[in-house]
Amino acid sequence: MKKEEYTILSLTNKFYLPIIVSLLISSCDFFKFKSENEDLEENPIVASVGNQMLRKSDIAFLVTSNSSKEDSTNLTNRYVQSWIKKQLMILEAGKNMTFDEAELNRKLLDYKYALMVYEFEKSYVTSNSETEISIAEIAEYYENNKESFSLKEIIVRTNFFKLEKSSPQNRPLRRLLSTDNDKSESSIRQIALDHATNYYMEDSTWVRFEDVIINTPLSNNNNKVELLRNNKLITVDDEVYSYYFQILDYKLQDQIPPLDFVKEEIYKILTNKKRVALIEQLQKDIYNRALENNEFKIYD
The missing domain is CATH 3.10.50 (Chitinase A; domain 3)
Incomplete structure (x- = not known):
């Protein structure tokens, strides 16, 4: 009896297995197709150039609560046109020139690291700018550099x-x-x-x-x-x-202006000087600390 049951079950499995597998594959395709449709509905393509696609989510940042519908539409249209022109230029560049991928990647990394350092330095300067530029500092700089303000x-x-x-x-x-x-x-x-x-x-x-x-x-x-x-x-x-x-x-032209007229300009000059001095000191401190801790090596 057990042997007969096993035979029947075995035959049944052999009979239904292809059907089950077929249904599973079909259902997978069905759900995949549905998912793509849903994605298109929720995040439709706004423009495309070749294989590159600009989706609605890519331009969501352009619309703000303060923008009118007309302003948002105009801004979006300008952005889309700019995106299309850029993608077309990339395609044209690829057709007409041969690029060294390794060199491009190196430049991208250099740019990425430069941005990282810039953001770090900016944050450091903001956190460590102890005092504002005083009127006395501005007046002193003016007296020492009058001729440069012709x-x-x-x-x-x-x-x-x-x-x-x-x-x-x-x-x-x-x-x-x-x-x-x-x-x-x-x-x-x-x-x-x-x-x-x-x-x-x-x-x-x-x-x-x-x-x-x-x-x-x-x-x-x-x-x-x-x-x-x-x-x-x-x-x-x-x-x-x-x-x-x-x-x-x-x-008149070529005369030395009064302090009041160049006060804002001097303020910007002195602020930038302090920023540069802070960054130079930061770089020096990091280098000296790394030197003490043997964090880098120079090979002959």
């Missing part, structure tokens, strides 16, 4: 006013600006607040003269140096407006 443009301290030509306040404003009287400042400011289309009153601030006269008839004047030398009050008109430039002080 001006390449005209700068001024000025008050500027723009009034409609028809305004009855033009005459009193002109009179007040021509008067050397500190008490007139409040009256001038009141006229500016109440009647000026535009004005600028920053007595102690140095600015580029070109920035002040832009969009005024004075911007077309070809003899600005003589104009500044001979006038404390410059007035010009166009068809609609009158413009007033009260020149408090000025510096």
Whole structure:
């Protein structure tokens, strides 16, 4: 009886085994096909060049909560076009040149390591910058390096006013600006607040003269140096407006600028000097520590 059962079971297994295997293979193909479809639905291809594909997930970072739908669409379109052009250039380069894969990989590694070192140094500088640059440091650097800050443009301290030509306040404003009287400042400011289309009153601030006269008839004047030398009050008109430039002080090209004008530039210079000094010290410390611990060898 046992022998018969074994024979029947054996025959049954032999009969059904191919069918079971076939079903398993089919089901594997089915599930694989389904998975690919799901992947395409969730992460569709946005563009392709040859075998390279740009998927929706690759451009997800372009869309932010602050972006409007139109901005996001325009940004995405620009990115896709840029990606396509880059991939086409890569294909064209591959067709027209023979590249040394080993050399390319070496350059990629060099770039990767350079990025790693850069990020490490940046983090170290951020963590170890003890103090801000002081005004005293800035002033000292300025005194020792004045000649290196020779001006390449005209700068001024000025008050500027723009009034409609028809305004009855033009005459009193002109009179007040021509008067050397500190008490007139409040009256001038009141006229500016109440009647000026535009004005600028920053007595102690140095600015580029070109920035002040832009969009005024004075911007077309070809003899600005003589104009500044001979006038404390410059007035010009166009068809609609009158413009007033009260020149408090000025510096011409090739002259040494005042400290206030180059303060920000000096701050950046000194900040960079401190950064470089910190990195150089870091490199020296790491080298000396490795030397003491026999962490490297130099072979003849």
